[in-house]
Amino acid sequence: MAGKKLLLVDCDCGLDDAQALMMALGAPNVHVLGITCCHGNTSLDNACRNVLRVLKACKRTEIPVFRGTSSSLLGQCLDSSAYHGKDGLGDVPDPSAPGLEHLQSEHAVNAMVRIVTEHTGQISLVALGPLTNVAMASKMDPTFSTKLKDLYVMGGNMEAVGNVTVCGEFNFATDPEAASIVLNQFSCPTYIATWEYTLRHQLPWKFFEEWVNLGTEKACFMKTITRHSGKYKTVMQNEAESHLESAFNSCDSYAMATAIDASVVTEYIRCSVSVELQGLLTRGMMVLDSQNLLGKENHAFVMKKCDIEKFKRLMMAALQ
Template identity: 70%
Template sequence: MAKKLFLLDVDCGVDDAQAIMMALAAPRVQVLGITCCHGNTTIDNVCRNVLRVLKVCRRSEIPVYRGADVSLLGEQLNAHFYHGKDGLGDAPEPNAPGLEHIQAEHAVNAMIRIATMYAGQITLVATGPLTNVALASKMDPTFPSKLKHLYIMGGNMEGRGNITACAEFNFAADPEAAHIVLNYFTCPTHIITWEYCLHHPLPWAFFEEWIHQGTEKACFMRKITAHSETIAKNKQGNRELYLVPGFISCDSYAMATAIDESVVTEHIQVGVSVELQGSLTRGMMVLDPSNLLKKQHRAFIASKCDMEKFSHLMMSALK
């Protein structure tokens, strides 16, 4: 069977790294490029982190592009508390590739070029703020129609936030960009929300087995996840954010679904938008099951996961 052509847009923190490694391990996936966006850490750190992941996977031939360093309004959030200041658990590698390996072409230009070159064939997986994706549609209004599929890790479906009371991090980091993408993209759009991730954690026993496979990839993962593992377990003990204890790799759920759509066993198809004005709800994803917004394009919102298939993809990522 022909390989799926992927373009990855990331703000490479720990779970982005896990998702990238999953894609690179999938035999029926060809990653044509990785575009970098602000988010979990600074844009320079994001670029460095992607290069580190490609190096450990021995896939440094894949081009990496530097993209937006702030939101459309010039703002910037970060997730240093969870991912570490460098985005990969503050576990540096002395021989990590430098920024001289980043392509000269801007990420948004690369996205448009690749989507045009392979019109109707590209699956875009976006695991960070949607700034690059929104900018691509503004620079080339035909960009959304050239994509085969768009998979997004972001937003929420129950009003549960993880950075503000009502907003998930990726959407809160650039609400205007999320609004553009959700309201103006017409390609099949699949959204993996924060709550979907919360409802489908992996046991911590799985995590221990996963990072102790004895491979170079597993050793790398054990090193970069030590910080976030501690933070997650502490938070789950206090029940501040999590529904049940367990290992949650948010971006990997989106990547797994892009690789194999049958990983999602149930979904709803509904019009969606993003709140921009609310003092408490800015950045919250709004679902419109009653069709009051009269949207012609409806997104696929995942609701249930085949955990056996997801676990297999996770395990294969570090083999």
């Protein structure tokens, strides 16, 4: 563990969470201390089962997995089964997959607070799903964010481009209150991979085909679970383009890649950020306060440009 980056990963394990986890597990300079699970892409129990399946595929079942929150702070849930499958991992069940009895008995939020306290100033928390667990950890321990080295988030948006609502990205729209708590109350350095950032750095489907056909055990696992979505086309259209682009988008992997290697991001927007909670059309939208009108002391680093070749190498290493 000496000399390695210490990660704590919070996720709602769907397909891109699995890809991001495998990226972390394939990085030689990283030690994953634990994985906490929350609702989001699928039910909480499915998310827990999926993490256990990923760890089995990577032969890393020694990493502790914790069950967390099953719904948003207000008790709401969204559905993303069209992409991830009803079980969150492509609807290709494995009869030999580890069962929920392999989970730790400690609640994920308690585990977060304990692990971060035990390694104060050393842990990078990588949040890949709705921020419910993370927000609850900060409520349980108001000093929680001061004990983190930094926080990496996949979520939100910077140009009001939504993927589940008109202006809302899935993770933030699933629990806007939790996102608001984290973005407004956390004092540690916070790095955000927004929906638009991932769209702008999608990979060609040709890369995806090469990636899942590497022939390794991990690649075979990835090919199996992504069969449901392999032909699913992520569609984007922004102001700069009048045509539609289709490409492979492993959203959560962009946040994970930055936690592993900061040089993957070549340009940030640094400003304070918040979340809209009231708007009829904009609830869950992330707001960039570029003029600092909110007067917040803590400014987030919103990812803008990516070294795509470094990102590809991390993706490839995940399935070696």
